[in-house]
Amino acid sequence: xxxxxFFSASLHGPVDRNHVFTPSLIHDAFSLWKRKGIxxxxxxxxxxxxxxxxxxxxxxxxxxxxxxxxxxxxxYVSSHFPSFPALPLKQPxxxxxxxxxRQRAISYIHSLILSLNPSSTNNTKMLGHWSLGLTSLxxxxxxxxxxxxxxxPVPD
Numbered sequence: 001x002x003x004x005x006f007f008s009a010s011l012h013g014p015v016d017r018n019h020v021f022t023p024s025l026i027h028d029a030f031s032l033w034k035r036k037g038i039x040x041x042x043x044x045x046x047x048x049x050x051x052x053x054x055x056x057x058x059x060x061x062x063x064x065x066x067x068x069x070x071x072x073x074x075x076y077v078s079s080h081f082p083s084f085p086a087l088p089l090k091q092p093x094x095x096x097x098x099x100x101x102r103q104r105a106i107s108y109i110h111s112l113i114l115s116l117n118p119s120s121t122n123n124t125k126m127l128g129h130w131s132l133g134l135t136s137l138x139x140x141x142x143x144x145x146x147x148x149x150x151x152x153p154v155p156d
Contacts, residue, residue: 009080011042011088015073023072029062030069036060041077050077050085 015021015038016030024030037043037060046055053070056062062070078084 009041011045011081011090012040014040015043021073021076023069023076027069029066030073033060033062033066033069036062038062041073044073044077045087048087050074050087 009020013020014024014034016024016034018024033039038056043060044051044056046059051059053067056070057064081088083089
């Protein structure tokens with residue numbers, strides 16, 4: 001695993017108002033998609049493959065006039081997920097937000113970082129920085145820290 005995997009696109013990213021998917025900031029069509037159930041990029045996959053527009057229409061009922069918006073989102077997904085049109089494999093970091101309220105989340109994150117390349121000097125330095133703040137992060141601070149890293153605030 002490479003540390004660049006932590007910065008790849010996520011299927012859990014929102015389709016509407018996503019700062020890396022520019023059309024969703026310009027057109028309100030994606031807000032309608034969100035109300036109809038297409039909230040994250042994962043929702044665009046049916047049976048482990050990217051859904052056709054007709055499949056999305058039958059499942060979520062977006063207007064037929066949104067075909068061009070479908071092409072925009074299809075282009076975005078095809079350029080950010082190398083396995084397109086197949087459903088990409090889940091990245092290890094995608095489980096982090098669900099781990100945070102549970103015990104042993106720090107240990108999980110620690111072993112995930114070590115698994116990147118255990119012999120790397122950079123990883124050792126990174127783990128040293130992590131261990132300096134672990135005590136203060138154990139009681140809820142980790143949620144706020146990772147919330148900013150995984151879901152950075154979008155400027156208005």
